[in-house]
Amino acid sequence: MSQDKIITIYDIAEKLKLSPSTISRGxxxxxxxxxxxxxxxxxxxxxxxxxxxxxxxxxRTQNTNTIGVIVPRxxxxxxxxxxxxxEKVINxxxxxxxxSQSLESSEKEVEYTKTMMHNRVDGLIVTLAADTxxxxxxxxxxxxxxxxxxxxxxxxxxxxxxxxxxxSKSGYDATTHLIDQGCKRIVHITGNTLRNxxxxxxxxxxxxxxxxxxxxxxxxxxxxxxxxVSALKSVVKILKMNPLPDGLFVSNDFCAAICxxxxxxxxxxxxxxxxxxxxxxxxxxRITDPALSTINYPGQEMGEAxxxxxxxxxxxxxxxxxxxxxxxxxxxxxRESSFRREHKPIKL
Amino acid sequence: MSQDKIITIYDIAEKLKLSPSTISRGxxxxxxxxxxxxxxxxxxxxxxxxxxxxxxxxxRTQNTNTIGVIVPRxxxxxxxxxxxxxEKVINxxxxxxxxSQSLESSEKEVEYTKTMMHNRVDGLIVTLAADTxxxxxxxxxxxxxxxxxxxxxxxxxxxxxxxxxxxSKSGYDATTHLIDQGCKRIVHITGNTLRNxxxxxxxxxxxxxxxxxxxxxxxxxxxxxxxxVSALKSVVKILKMNPLPDGLFVSNDFCAAICxxxxxxxxxxxxxxxxxxxxxxxxxxRITDPALSTINYPGQEMGEAxxxxxxxxxxxxxxxxxxxxxxxxxxxxxRESSFRREHKPIKL
DNA sequence: ATAAAATATGCAACCGATTGCATATTTTAT
DNA sequence: ATAAAATATGCAATCGGTTGCATATTTTAT
Numbered sequence: 234m235s236q237d238k239i240i241t242i243y244d245i246a247e248k249l250k251l252s253p254s255t256i257s258r259g260x261x262x263x264x265x266x267x268x269x270x271x272x273x274x275x276x277x278x279x280x281x282x283x284x285x286x287x288x289x290x291x292x293r294t295q296n297t298n299t300i301g302v303i304v305p306r307x308x309x310x311x312x313x314x315x316x317x318x319x320e321k322v323i324n325x326x327x328x329x330x331x332x333s334q335s336l337e338s339s340e341k342e343v344e345y346t347k348t349m350m351h352n353r354v355d356g357l358i359v360t361l362a363a364d365t366x367x368x369x370x371x372x373x374x375x376x377x378x379x380x381x382x383x384x385x386x387x388x389x390x391x392x393x394x395x396x397x398x399x400x401s402k403s404g405y406d407a408t409t410h411l412i413d414q415g416c417k418r419i420v421h422i423t424g425n426t427l428r429n430x431x432x433x434x435x436x437x438x439x440x441x442x443x444x445x446x447x448x449x450x451x452x453x454x455x456x457x458x459x460x461x462v463s464a465l466k467s468v469v470k471i472l473k474m475n476p477l478p479d480g481l482f483v484s485n486d487f488c489a490a491i492c493x494x495x496x497x498x499x500x501x502x503x504x505x506x507x508x509x510x511x512x513x514x515x516x517x518x519r520i521t522d523p524a525l526s527t528i529n530y531p532g533q534e535m536g537e538a539x540x541x542x543x544x545x546x547x548x549x550x551x552x553x554x555x556x557x558x559x560x561x562x563x564x565x566x567x568r569e570s571s572f573r574r575e576h577k578p579i580k581l
Numbered sequence: 582m583s584q585d586k587i588i589t590i591y592d593i594a595e596k597l598k599l600s601p602s603t604i605s606r607g608x609x610x611x612x613x614x615x616x617x618x619x620x621x622x623x624x625x626x627x628x629x630x631x632x633x634x635x636x637x638x639x640x641r642t643q644n645t646n647t648i649g650v651i652v653p654r655x656x657x658x659x660x661x662x663x664x665x666x667x668e669k670v671i672n673x674x675x676x677x678x679x680x681s682q683s684l685e686s687s688e689k690e691v692e693y694t695k696t697m698m699h700n701r702v703d704g705l706i707v708t709l710a711a712d713t714x715x716x717x718x719x720x721x722x723x724x725x726x727x728x729x730x731x732x733x734x735x736x737x738x739x740x741x742x743x744x745x746x747x748x749s750k751s752g753y754d755a756t757t758h759l760i761d762q763g764c765k766r767i768v769h770i771t772g773n774t775l776r777n778x779x780x781x782x783x784x785x786x787x788x789x790x791x792x793x794x795x796x797x798x799x800x801x802x803x804x805x806x807x808x809x810v811s812a813l814k815s816v817v818k819i820l821k822m823n824p825l826p827d828g829l830f831v832s833n834d835f836c837a838a839i840c841x842x843x844x845x846x847x848x849x850x851x852x853x854x855x856x857x858x859x860x861x862x863x864x865x866x867r868i869t870d871p872a873l874s875t876i877n878y879p880g881q882e883m884g885e886a887x888x889x890x891x892x893x894x895x896x897x898x899x900x901x902x903x904x905x906x907x908x909x910x911x912x913x914x915x916r917e918s919s920f921r922r923e924h925k926p927i928k929l
Numbered sequence: 930a931t932a933a934a935a936t937a938t939g940c941a942a943c944c945g946a947t948t949g950c951a952t953a954t955t956t957t958a959t
Numbered sequence: 960a961t962a963a964a965a966t967a968t969g970c971a972a973t974c975g976g977t978t979g980c981a982t983a984t985t986t987t988a989t
Contacts, residue, residue, distance in 0.1 A: 239725065241945055252969045257947060267967060282721070287700045288640040289945030292974045297636070299679075307665040308881070313656040320655060320682050324693075329700060331647075332680050334668050345672075352635045352677060373630070377587065461864075490868040497870070516809075520838040522845070522870040533656070589975055600939045605977060615937060637975035640944045935986070940979105947973080955966070 240283040249277055260285070291353070299329045300543065301349035301357040305337045305386070310515045311532045312360070315384060318536020319358060326544045328355070339365040346370045356380040356543045361387065363425045363458075380546040384539040386428050394546075394556045396539040398563035400430050403528045404437025406565045407482050407510040410526070412445045414508050414573045416480030419447075422455040422467050422492070423484040431456075434484055434512070459484060464491035472499055479507055480571075486511040486518045486527055493521050493570060508571040523569030531561050588631040597625055608633070639701070647677045648891065649697035649705040653685045653734070658863045659880045660708070663732060666884020667706060674892045676703070687713040694718045704728040704891045709735065711773045711806075728894040732887040734776050742894075742904045744887040746911035748778050751876045752785025754913045755830050755858045758874070760793045762856050762921045764828030767795075770803040770815050770840070771832040779804075782832055782860070807832060812839035820847055827855055828919075834859040834866045834875055841869050841918060856919040871917030879909050 238244075242256040249256070251270070259266045259274035266274075277283075291297045300323050304312050316332070323330050331354060333345040342362045349357050350373050357374055361383070368388055374381040383395040411419050421438045424431040439449050455470070457463035464483075468491075471478060481496075483489035489511030493503055501507050503523055511518055511527040518525035538559050586592075590604040597604070599618070607614045607622035614622075625631075639645045648671050652660050664680070671678050679702060681693040690710045697705050698721050705722055709731070716736055722729040731743040759767050769786045772779040787797050803818070805811035812831075816839075819826060829844075831837035837859030841851055849855050851871055859866055859875040866873035886907050 243945075253946075254948075254970075255968055257945095258968090261947085265967065270967080284695075284699050284721075286640070286945050288636040288645070289974090290947075292634070292636040292640055292945080292976090293947045295974070307668060308658065308661040310656065310658065313661040316680075317655040317682065320680070324681060329696065330680055332664075332668070332678055333672060334665065347632075348677065351632050373632075487864055487868075494868060494870060516835055517865060517868055520835075520842060520865055521868055522842060591975075601976075602940075602978080603938055605975095606938090609977085613937065618937080634975050637944090638977075640946090640975085641977045643944070931989085933986105933988075935984100937982100937984070939982075941981105942979090943977085945974105949970105949972090951968105951970075953966100953968075955964105957962105957964070959960100959962080 240278075240281045241286070242283075245274065245277050245281060245283060248281070249273060295353075296355050297353050298327065299331050299352065299354050300540070301352065301354035302330055302332045302359075303335055303342060303345050303349070303357070304332070304360045305335050305362050307332070307334045310517070311385075311513055311530065314532030315360070315536035315539075318533035318538075319540040320536075321533075322537050322540035322544065328544070335362040337363045339367075343370040346374075350374070350379075354379070355547055356382070358382050358384060358539055358543060360385050361428060363428060366427065380543055382539050382543050382546075384535055386430055389429060391558070392556050394542060394558070396535050396542065396559045396561065397429070398530060398535070398561050400433035400563075401437040401440070403512070403563045403565070404434035404482070405441045406437070407434075407512070407526075407528060408438045408441035409445070410565055410567065411480040411482060411508055411510060411571060412441065412447065414480075414504070414571055416508055417447065418450075418453065418476065418478040419480035419482060420453045420455065420467075420471060420478045421482045421484075422457060422459070422464075422488060424457065424459045426456055431484055438482060453478065457488075459488045461487070461491055464488045465495065468492050468495040468499070471496070477501075477506070481507055481509045482512075483509070484512045486513045486515040486525060489525055489527070490517050490521045493523075493525060504569065504571050504573050508573060510565075510571050514566060518566075518568070521570065526568045526571040527566050529564050529566050531563065535561055588626075588629045589634070590631075593622065593625050593629060593631060596629070597621060643701075644703050645701045646675065647679050647700065647702050648888070649700065649702035650678055650680045650707075651683055651690060651693050651697070651705070652680070652708045653683050653710050655680070655682045658865070659733075659861055659878065662880030663708070663884035663887075666881035666886075667888040668884075669881075670885050670888035670892065676892070683710040685711045687715075691718040694722075698722070702727070703895055704730070706730050706732060706887055706891060708733050709776060711776060714775065728891055730887050730891050730894075732883055734778055737777060739906070740904050742890060742906070744883050744890065744907045744909065745777070746878060746883070746909050748781035748911075749785040749788070751860070751911045751913070752782035752830070753789045754785070755782075755860070755874075755876060756786045756789035757793070758913055758915065759828040759830060759856055759858060759919060760789065760795065762828075762852070762919055764856055765795065766798070766801065766824065766826040767828035767830055768801045768803065768815075768819060768826045769830045769832075770805060770807070770812075770836060772805065772807045774804055779832055786830060801826065805836075807836045809835070809839055812836045813843065816840050816843040816847070819844070825849075825854070829855055829857045831857070832860045834861045834863040834873060837873055837875070838865050838869045841871075841873060852917065852919050852921055856921060858913075858919050862914060866914075866916070869918065874916045874919040875914050877912050877914050879911065883909055 242253045246253045246256045259271045335342040339362050387395040426432040442449050455467050493509050511525045514527045514529040518527045590601045594601045594604045607619045683690040687710050735743040774780040790797050803815050841857050859873045862875045862877040866875045
């Protein structure tokens with residue numbers, strides 16, 4: 234049974250009558266240390282239950298092997314898929330992950346960004362909170378040349394690296410599909426258009442309408458917080474409209490699913506009376522009845538992409554590396570909630 | 582514009598013609614430092630853009646202000662709710678959170694437990710992987726008196742603190758409710774019964790059958806991995822049964838939702854022909870049609886409870902504190918998928 | 930006015946690993 | 960046998976804070 238005490242290289246050095254330097258080098262598999270000595274060191278370290286002290290090492294080497302991640306919330310399918318992707322790559326490369334959730338509050342985002350700095354993370358990955366408009370809290374990272382990358386909800390500035398999907402195109406595709414299916418009055422329910430994701434989807438929606446000769450009617454645009462409550466309110470509003478809209482494009486599957494269910498309960502036939510397209514391809518979208526058409530949003534891949542990019546930044550000493558924007562493929566998935574007739578872009 | 586250099590207390594000391602000790606104490610708001618001096622120190626620190634170095638501090642103080650969390654996977658509604666709860670409490674108490682996902686692999690769980698030890702986390706919170714049977718990797722935490730707590734999927738050992746729900750009672754309640762609704766042949770689809778959560782739900786299911794004079798039929802018990810694929814296979818198996826089961830208790834809402842949808846497509850009326858109860862109260866359960874009865878599983882609260890308990894362990898120097906098991910309330914929520922007639926325990 | 934107490938600051942060791950440089954030892958070449 | 964080269968190990972400074980103890984300064988009490 235080994236001791237209760239935490240073993241350091243000094244303990245190993247004493248036991249083997251060697252200097253701490255040799256132990257340190259031995260454990261790092263440094264070629265300057267004799268093979269036999271090395272073996273002895275490894276064996277003794279194991280036997281004594283040695284674990285290196287991350288802090289002493291970090292203090293000396295000035296890097297922490299830790300990546301900070303700030304997301305708006307942890308309990309979301311999309312976010313957790315992104316995190317799973319980040320975690321996979323990060324841990325595979327021997328890094329750890331420090332996570333905070335801003336809870337959509339810009340204030341907390343600022344605070345946690347500071348904490349990440351304190352903790353000397355080697356890099357930071359951020360998905361912006363809904364209401365962040367000032368980005369000064371990220372400047373220290375730029376100043377200290379600490380890689381800072383954004384994913385999904387990003388800063389509209391070419392100087393930052395980011396991973397996104399083409400939200401504008403996706404919004405366009407979703408809307409065009411609804412038009413293809415014969416919709417003429419299409420409601421769009423979306424989130425805070427301050428953020429690129431919702432703003433761009435809206436732009437895509439409007440462009441699709443214009444391109445197909447349908448006037449943009451601001452009565453049909455609902456900017457909400459995409460919660461269940463908002464969904465219910467939106468349904469009430471829709472049901473009061475005259476004439477009733479015949480298409481619905483919602484920026485989020487959960488919200489779309491709630492609308493679908495409530496509209497159905499109100500006697501509206503989906504997709505005959507109203508065709509619906511969601512966004513995200515959450516598991517939710519396969520469970521509604523009828524199944525929800527949606528935009529496939531590759532959360533895990535986005536996480537993997539941003540993490541891979543970050544790891545590359547860290548291994549390349551090449552500080553001159555330019556900021557880059559990676560756009561991952563998103564695609565319309567047509568399911569029952571919007572499928573009225575065979576038309577151009579059909580996928581199942 | 583401040584410098585590019587990272588500022589240390591030595592820089593502040595030099596600028597103010599004070600010793601680093603005074604700066605250190607000043608920044609800690611130590612009463613030994615004169616109020617005016619303190620003010621000067623804080624102002625200068627701000628002005629110079631000082632950020633304390635976590636590692637130097639940790640190395641000296643021998644604690645890291647970091648809590649490790651190991652979960653089976655990040656992309657799950659339940660887990661992300663638990664994490665959100667943990668994060669809330671942990672960050673509120675000034676700690677950071679280091680997260681790893683074992684991806685249900687015992688091997689990775691062992692590896693990440695070691696990493697957490699290396700990183701000298703002040704405490705560790707674990708939800709066990711599906712196939713972990715040997716728990717020796719946790720012994721170093723016990724040996725070094727580092728608080729180790731489990732949540733949801735736990736070790737069956739009174740010496741460890743944990744936060745759980747009464748899975749056995751919940752299984753009993755779900756099954757009894759189905760029996761109340763007139764079900765006689767109830768299929769139970771569950772996960773790996775090596776883990777307490779699935780084992781106990783199964784035990785509750787069996788006890789309810791026995792208590793109501795219904796024989797336990799092992800043909801009706803499906804031990805699966807609760808994925809979509811398993812759900813589909815289970816449905817095929819159910820449809821081949823003769824006579825058809827009239828009740829279905831599934832240990833997971835997503836899996837239950839898939840079953841519900843497929844059974845409905847096969848022409849089975851829910852709940853008339855087959856009543857269904859899920860588990861978790863995922864958002865999913867409100868979206869199915871008919872809405873899914875389920876067990877409300879307070880993920881966020883469980884996270885908050887386990888984190889609060891951990892923080893208490895850390896602030897009490899009292900090492901003698903006994904291991905405790907916290908059982909949070911879980912409850913049956915009856916929705917349309919199982920509601921045939923008014924009966925004893927009705928909740929909406 | 931002087932001693933005692935309270936307050937404020939500094940010195941220097943320490944946490945545990947890393948690493949440039951110096952030194953000791955062994956091997957190889959002449 | 961001796962010098963040169965290669966190999967192996969050690970010394971000591973360093974990373975940036977923290978803290979016990981000593982010392983200097985000011986305040987209070989007698």
